[in-house]
Amino acid sequence: MSIRILNGGMLTTVQDNGRIGYQQFGVPVSGAMDQQAAAIANILVGNEDNEAVLEVTMLGPRIEFQEANCIAVTGGDLTPQLNGKSLPMNRAVAVQKGQVLSFAAPRSGCRAYIAFAGGLEIPQVMGSRSTYLKAKIGGLEGRKLDKEDVLTFRAPVAQLPNMEKRAVADAETFTKPDVTLRVVLGPQDDAFTEAGIKTFLGETYAVTVQSDRMGCRLDGPVIEHVKDGNIISDGISFGAIQVPSEGKPIIMVADRQTVGGYTKIATVISADHSKAAQIKAGDKIRFVQVGITEAQDLYLDRKAYLRALREALSHAYDPSAGPAKQPPRPQKYACLPR
Amino acid sequence: MDSVKFLLTGDTSVSVEFGNEISTAINAKIRAFNIALQGSGIKGIVETVPSYRALMVHYDPAVIRYEKLVEQMQGLMGDLDKIEIPPSDVLEIPVLYGGEEGPDLEFVAKHNNKTPEEVIKIHSSTEYLIYMLGFTPGFTYLGGMSKEIATPRLQSPRVKIPGGSVGIAGEQTGVYPIDSPGGWQLIGLTPVKMYDPNRAVPILPEAGQYIKFRPIDRKEFERIQKQVEAGAYECRRYPKKEEQK
Numbered sequence: 126m127s128i129r130i131l132n133g134g135m136l137t138t139v140q141d142n143g144r145i146g147y148q149q150f151g152v153p154v155s156g157a158m159d160q161q162a163a164a165i166a167n168i169l170v171g172n173e174d175n176e177a178v179l180e181v182t183m184l185g186p187r188i189e190f191q192e193a194n195c196i197a198v199t200g201g202d203l204t205p206q207l208n209g210k211s212l213p214m215n216r217a218v219a220v221q222k223g224q225v226l227s228f229a230a231p232r233s234g235c236r237a238y239i240a241f242a243g244g245l246e247i248p249q250v251m252g253s254r255s256t257y258l259k260a261k262i263g264g265l266e267g268r269k270l271d272k273e274d275v276l277t278f279r280a281p282v283a284q285l286p287n288m289e290k291r292a293v294a295d296a297e298t299f300t301k302p303d304v305t306l307r308v309v310l311g312p313q314d315d316a317f318t319e320a321g322i323k324t325f326l327g328e329t330y331a332v333t334v335q336s337d338r339m340g341c342r343l344d345g346p347v348i349e350h351v352k353d354g355n356i357i358s359d360g361i362s363f364g365a366i367q368v369p370s371e372g373k374p375i376i377m378v379a380d381r382q383t384v385g386g387y388t389k390i391a392t393v394i395s396a397d398h399s400k401a402a403q404i405k406a407g408d409k410i411r412f413v414q415v416g417i418t419e420a421q422d423l424y425l426d427r428k429a430y431l432r433a434l435r436e437a438l439s440h441a442y443d444p445s446a447g448p449a450k451q452p453p454r455p456q457k458y459a460c461l462p463r
Numbered sequence: 464m465d466s467v468k469f470l471l472t473g474d475t476s477v478s479v480e481f482g483n484e485i486s487t488a489i490n491a492k493i494r495a496f497n498i499a500l501q502g503s504g505i506k507g508i509v510e511t512v513p514s515y516r517a518l519m520v521h522y523d524p525a526v527i528r529y530e531k532l533v534e535q536m537q538g539l540m541g542d543l544d545k546i547e548i549p550p551s552d553v554l555e556i557p558v559l560y561g562g563e564e565g566p567d568l569e570f571v572a573k574h575n576n577k578t579p580e581e582v583i584k585i586h587s588s589t590e591y592l593i594y595m596l597g598f599t600p601g602f603t604y605l606g607g608m609s610k611e612i613a614t615p616r617l618q619s620p621r622v623k624i625p626g627g628s629v630g631i632a633g634e635q636t637g638v639y640p641i642d643s644p645g646g647w648q649l650i651g652l653t654p655v656k657m658y659d660p661n662r663a664v665p666i667l668p669e670a671g672q673y674i675k676f677r678p679i680d681r682k683e684f685e686r687i688q689k690q691v692e693a694g695a696y697e698c699r700r701y702p703k704k705e706e707q708k
Binding site for chain 2: 145146147148149150151152153250251259260262309310311312313357358359360361362363364365382383384385389392393394395417418420421423424425428
């Protein structure tokens with residue numbers, strides 16, 4: 126026994142980096158919606174990037190610690206509190222037995238991540254601890270966390286070396302309701318008229334309440350097809366923007382089906398997956414086209430950022446190495462100003 | 464191979480499209496390319512996902528960038544006809560047809576002016592190509608069903624269909640891997656679990672293989688069911704006979 130759920134919140138699930146290698150068998154990838162936030166949380170508490178974390182959605186859970194450990198909360202600001210007092214985000218925090226982690230009200234973003242040093246004792250299903258609700262696999266019995274559920278720490282630590290340095294000062298925030306998502310066009314951009322592409326890249330789309338871990342439905346001007354929105358089914362990647370015949374885009378995310386029969390006009394680039402994961406009903410979305418080279422440069426920047434963060438923290442272990450340096454955040458990593 | 468297209472599906476995957484129709488020839492090319500790619504030693508490939516007409520290739524741009532990957536994959540295309548492709552396996556799935564397990568068998572027969580026995584014979588005499596898996600874990604999109612037993616979906620879908628049910632929808636046939644709602648005409652049930660998340664091999668069928676249904680009686684159904692529960696049943700597999708190029 127390590128943590129006891131006093132209240133599950135709206136939707137709290139165990140997630141890691143997802144089921145890799147099983148899409149060919151029709152198994153969705155799942156995993157944390159905001160992979161970057163989950164990885165940062167893990168790195169802050171000394172875990173591997175892909176260790177299982179709790180993904181908290183909008184209204185967070187109340188969690189009682191039955192054992193001391195170090196934790197980090199990242200991602201959207203859902204107002205985390207420890208014993209009723211504000212808990213700093215994006216920083217490793219030592220928690221004591223008996224303390225209660227709770228969340229007040231969502232302030233920005235949609236999803237927060239809680240990492241526990243040493244990880245959680247959760248069996249792997251098809252190589253992953255991620256919960257996939259629809260097939261009831263992974264996580265805790267394939268479902269969201271509920272009152273009286275108990276999860277066990279795998280290798281808790283009461284203290285980590287250099288606790289005060291285990292923080293990210295410039296973590297991405299999700300405070301703006303106007304979000305620009307960068308995309309590369311394709312795979313079926315040729316199924317749309319020139320006017321359709323212009324609409325897609327020029328207009329603003331509103332996030333609807335019909336948005337979940339599978340897809341994020343947007344509302345706005347109709348995107349015109351050459352013929353219609355149907356294709357012979359093919360694969361779907363994270364961030365693929367599906368446009369069925371009705372002409373309204375859907376951003377496909379973590380629990381998306383592996384294959385689908387609707388035209389996909391473009392794909393949100395990896396560097397903006399966090400932003401896509403953190404949008405919520407009412408937010409306004411604009412799409413901006415970039416090329417594949419730029420998209421991959423940005424992908425590498427984010428990988429380098431995580432690597433540098435880990436490096437900086439591992440140096441922190443060695444007192445002779447001097448004070449740990451924060452990795453400079455790549456400029457391109459910053460949210461695009463509107 | 465001039466018709467092969469490399470379509471951008473984001474910055475960590477690419478869709479290698481071999482055509483724009485559902486055909487066994489295109490699917491054979493996808494299988495050949497998938498095998499060639501796995502054996503190519505190209506680094507940075509994370510996973511591949513076959514579908515009707517394309518192979519989606521997920522990769523890590525930190526290891527290989529888009530242009531380089533496409534160049535290397537293009538290099539494989541020329542040799543596709545030359546490399547040795549092992550024959551596809553046929554996966555034999557035992558099915559108890561009719562009765563409670565196949566409540567729509569009579570309707571399928573009547574709809575096609577056939578007897579239930581004729582429907583069973585037709586349904587179980589084909590080796591069906593698995594074009595791809597999707598929709599739910601382990602669900603197979605099969606090709607090759609005879610039009611003689613084609614039957615439209617139910618007017619009103621059932622709320623819960625037991626996993627293992629074998630059904631017909633239009634000119635398609637398939638097996639429900641898990642309990643789910645659905646509108647297919649149910650003609651039988653297999654005791655074999657196509658999908659079991661906790662098994663060493665969680666999903667039995669693979670894209671590019673074939674499925675053949677073998678009619679069994681209730682006694683054999685119960686025997687196999689016991690073996691399945693004990694984890695001791697293995698479906699018969701045999702190499703597909705004819706060369707498929």
